[in-house]
Amino acid sequence: MKAALKKAESVPVTGPANEKYQRILDAAVEVIAERGYFCSPVSAIAKRAGVADGTIYLYFKSKDDVLRTAIDSTFEKFYQQVAEAFLTLDGPREQLEYIARVHLESHSVNRSMVVLMQTEMRQSAKFIEEFSHHHLVKYIQMVREVVRRGQEQGIFRQDVSDGVVAHCMFGAIDELLSSAVFTGREYDAKDTAAQVMDVLLNGITAAASTDQA
Amino acid sequence: MKAALKKAESVPVTGPANEKYQRILDAAVEVIAERGYFCSPVSAIAKRAGVADGTIYLYFKSKDDVLRTAIDSTFEKFYQQVAEAFLTLDGPREQLEYIARVHLESHSVNRSMVVLMQTEMRQSAKFIEEFSHHHLVKYIQMVREVVRRGQEQGIFRQDVSDGVVAHCMFGAIDELLSSAVFTGREYDAKDTAAQVMDVLLNGITAAASTDQA
DNA sequence: TCGACTACTGAATCGAAATTCATTGTTGGC
DNA sequence: GCCAACAATGAATTTCGATTCAGTAGTCGA
Numbered sequence: 309m310k311a312a313l314k315k316a317e318s319v320p321v322t323g324p325a326n327e328k329y330q331r332i333l334d335a336a337v338e339v340i341a342e343r344g345y346f347c348s349p350v351s352a353i354a355k356r357a358g359v360a361d362g363t364i365y366l367y368f369k370s371k372d373d374v375l376r377t378a379i380d381s382t383f384e385k386f387y388q389q390v391a392e393a394f395l396t397l398d399g400p401r402e403q404l405e406y407i408a409r410v411h412l413e414s415h416s417v418n419r420s421m422v423v424l425m426q427t428e429m430r431q432s433a434k435f436i437e438e439f440s441h442h443h444l445v446k447y448i449q450m451v452r453e454v455v456r457r458g459q460e461q462g463i464f465r466q467d468v469s470d471g472v473v474a475h476c477m478f479g480a481i482d483e484l485l486s487s488a489v490f491t492g493r494e495y496d497a498k499d500t501a502a503q504v505m506d507v508l509l510n511g512i513t514a515a516a517s518t519d520q521a
Numbered sequence: 522m523k524a525a526l527k528k529a530e531s532v533p534v535t536g537p538a539n540e541k542y543q544r545i546l547d548a549a550v551e552v553i554a555e556r557g558y559f560c561s562p563v564s565a566i567a568k569r570a571g572v573a574d575g576t577i578y579l580y581f582k583s584k585d586d587v588l589r590t591a592i593d594s595t596f597e598k599f600y601q602q603v604a605e606a607f608l609t610l611d612g613p614r615e616q617l618e619y620i621a622r623v624h625l626e627s628h629s630v631n632r633s634m635v636v637l638m639q640t641e642m643r644q645s646a647k648f649i650e651e652f653s654h655h656h657l658v659k660y661i662q663m664v665r666e667v668v669r670r671g672q673e674q675g676i677f678r679q680d681v682s683d684g685v686v687a688h689c690m691f692g693a694i695d696e697l698l699s700s701a702v703f704t705g706r707e708y709d710a711k712d713t714a715a716q717v718m719d720v721l722l723n724g725i726t727a728a729a730s731t732d733q734a
Numbered sequence: 735t736c737g738a739c740t741a742c743t744g745a746a747t748c749g750a751a752a753t754t755c756a757t758t759g760t761t762g763g764c
Numbered sequence: 765g766c767c768a769a770c771a772a773t774g775a776a777t778t779t780c781g782a783t784t785c786a787g788t789a790g791t792c793g794a
Binding site: 510 | 554561636641642643646654689690692693696699700713717719722
Binding site for chain 2: 741
């Protein structure tokens with residue numbers, strides 16, 4: 309009875325609320341970003357987090373569970389941020405520009421996480437493949453819908469596929485991010501986003517605007 | 522003396538000319554594309570190539586030497602093809618379109634190799650990082666120079682950086698390729714390349730053309 | 735047919751690392 | 765101070781896989 313009272317069933321001690329849980333996640337992201345998933349022994353992650361090897365298994369099922377969790381939660385935050393911003397941004401151009409900026413700014417928010425996304429998410433290890441693919445599809449869908457809306461409103465050209473445009477936008481931004489991260493080059497996210505979107509939006513703007521001028 | 526005569530110094534038996542050398546390379550590309558570098562035991566590559574595990578070490582220094590060699594030779598072929606084509610293509614627009622088409626067509630030339638490029642080349646394992654980065658830089662340089670020439674000739678806008686344009690183009694194409702490969706979707710390389718380059722070239726075309734119309 | 739010679743083989747070696755679990759240390763109630 | 769209860773530890777276990785190397789088999793010249 310006493311034991312039952314003590315244990316608050318709803319908040320597991322080794323859950324996300326525990327500070328160590330976060331420490332482990334952060335350490336894993338750092339170490340894996342530096343050395344790659346397969347070259348990062350659990351012992352190295354444990355050391356960085358300041359816990360014993362075995363402790364990691366109190367908080368996570370396995371090594372890949374740690375990676376999965378880290379990636380999932382990052383995407384969740386991204387989608388929430390975008391969804392929230394869309395409440396007050398309703399032009400397709402503005403929405404695309406917003407996504408581009410947030411994507412490019414991730415660099416300064418958490419560089420290690422960006423490295424990890426650029427490298428590990430593409431790996432063909434089965435456990436990564438499935439769920440990371442799912443996240444990318446969701447991102448592309450989001451962009452695609454905005455593009456389609458722009459086309460319906462006559463703001464964007466209708467003779468290029470929304471899917472092609474969405475992939476182009478994602479690919480272009482991701483490559484810029486990637487190259488910046490790997491060369492260690494600093495850049496102004498706002499300015500770079502502006503240039504990319506200038507080219508892209510200029511490329512997909514409906515011809516009508518030319519006539520109107 | 523006899524021995525010296527027999528051994529033709531210039532053509533090592535276990536060199537690239539040997540048929541087994543190619544078989545091993547091809548098998549490695551296939552297996553690694555399917556399972557990822559770190560989940561591909563040498564024994565699996567050997568089996569696919571129809572040789573014993575140890576034989577691989579007669580032809581290559583190590584497991585990563587096999588991967589490195591495969592990637593290097595693919596890039597070499599690509600650069601040669603482009604260099605050759607540039608001899609007869611001199612407009613910046615046409616040159617960019619050509620690069621885009623070859624890049625997107627690689628899908629049908631050797632699907633496994635494309636998968637491998639998309640996954641393994643991004644890995645942060647040190648031995649891959651260095652040399653794959655070098656290849657990407659070379660690709661970007663090539664595009665960049667074409668863009669700069671276009672800008673000098675007044676064909677392209679000068680208010681966006683050639684670097685940004687080059688990365689956008691590479692990223693956009695690579696992402697389209699990547700998504701096609703991973704979803705298993707078939708597509709018409711020529712048509713897709715045309716759409717991408719239509720958007721991009723339209724986006725970077727010097728404003729002058731609008732006035733002229 | 736015999737004897738080098740050498741490509742080839744694949745079982746044995748060796749190290750690395752994921753996961754487990756017996757043990758230790760800490761905490762909160764009495 | 766004493767005693768659960770339980771988080772945390774890290775050495776031991778166990779599996780896997782890169783690389784090696786002692787032995788096999790085929791070839792060629794005599």
